[in-house]
Amino acid sequence: MTSGKNASAFGKSLKALGLSLASFLAVAAAPALAQDAPAAGSYTPMKPTEGVGMPVPEGLGLQDQYSKIGEYGAWIHNDVLLPIITIITLLVLILLIVVMVRFNRRANPVASKTSHNTLIEVIWTLVPVLILIGIAVPSIDLIAKQYKPAPKGALTIKVTGNQWFWTYGYPDNGDFEVVSNMLNVPGQPTINNGVREVGSEPWDGPSHLEVDNRMVVPAGEPIRLQITAADVIHSFAVPSLWFKLDAVPGRINEKVLMIEKPGVYYGQCSELCGAKHGYMPIAVEALPRDKYDAWVLTHPGAVIDGQKPAAAEAAAPAADASEAPAADAIAEAE
Structure with a gap:
């Protein structure tokens, strides 16, 4: 029992x-x-559009702009500064030609003894002042718009410049990081060991500008970029987005980036930062919000808007x- x-x-x-x-x-x-x-999540890199967000052969002038601030800056350059400097240059050229023709020794053997002309002196003093004021007003407005603080709740991305690559951190999406290296160029010395060659994937852009991991951002909304450096001074610059900000070791510089429409936009470090300065390009891929969220979910520990x-x-x-x-x-x- x-x-x-x-x-x-x-x-x-x-x-x-x-x-x-x-x-x-x-x-x-x-x-x-x-x-x-x-x-x-799922993510397939976007194929860039030829001539959009990148330099073009025999290009002249600024790249086409894909941000509101960039459009404003291009307008100041093309419609304000260029006409003014063109008029000034032509005026000075005409005056030089007139002086050379009418007041040379052969045409005017007896030089004038006039030493002052009040009207002319007032004109050539006031006109440059008015021109400078006309340039200063939109220029100061552009600077103020560029450094306007990001709105509350804007997505924050931390950009770190390294010798010689970029690191992108996403603190609002789970604090994961993306390391971005330039793709190697076929037939040329290897720049980054273990990185594939440009042209080996259908979505690759131009050589010397395409990277293995792009900085992916949502299009159509303000993004707070906090930029710093791990070693020496770098500079994060994307011409088609009218964006340039120095990356300084031990300091965080902040600026708002807003891209109007989806696409791939290329830039480069624009600070002399060492031997491979020319080999640390920037590739920014702007996606619709739903596709951006899908990209975020491809990373371990990712969150969307602070929520798992x-x-x-x-x-x-x-x-x-x-x-x-x-x-x-x-x-x-x-």
């Missing part, structure tokens, strides 16, 4: 041990599921639920 009770108790204990082991495996698997869940994806949150209740059978089994065994 005693042996039967002992056998029954042993069987219950063995059953409880088995249930506890199953529960333990379920709990252990839950964090792995939560970590793998953000990788459920539903797939990751679902793993936590599953882990909690798995603890209940274990407790019941232990109680039954006792």
Whole structure:
């Protein structure tokens, strides 16, 4: 009789041990599921459009602009500064020609002794002042717009310049980082070991400008870029977005970037930062918000707008639920 009770108790204990082991495996698997869940997003790099966001052969003037501030800056350059400097240059050229023709020694052997002309002196003093005021008003307005603080809730991306590559951090999306290196050029010495060659993927852009991992951002919304450097001074510059800001070690410089429409936009470090200064390009890929979120979810530990994806949150209740059978089994065994 005693042996039967002992056998029954042993069987219950063995059953409880088995249930506890199953529960333990379920709990252990839950964090792995939560970590793998953000990788459920999908992302295929965007193929750049020829001539958009990049330099073009025999190009003259500024690149086409794809931000509101860039359009404003291009308007000041093309419609304000160029006409003014053209008129001034032509005026000075005409005056020089007139002086050379009418007042040379052969045409005017007796030089004039006039030393002052009040009207002319007032004109050539006031006109340059008015011209400078006309230039200063839109110029100061452009500077103020460029350094206007980011609105509350704007996405923050941290850019770090290194010798000789860029690192992009996404603190608002789970604090993951993306390392961006220039692609190697076929037939030329290897610049970055372990990095593929440009042209090996259908979405690659121009050589010396394309990278292995682009800085991906959402299009149509303000982005707070916080820029610094890990070693020497770099400069983050993308001409088609009217964006340039120095990356200084030990200091964070901040500026707002807003890209009007999706696309791929290229730039380069514009500070002499060492031997490979010419080999640290910038590639910014602007995506619609839904596609940007999908790209974010391809990174472990990613969050969207401060919230974990539903797939990751679902793993936590599953882990909690798995603890209940274990407790019941232990109680039954006792």
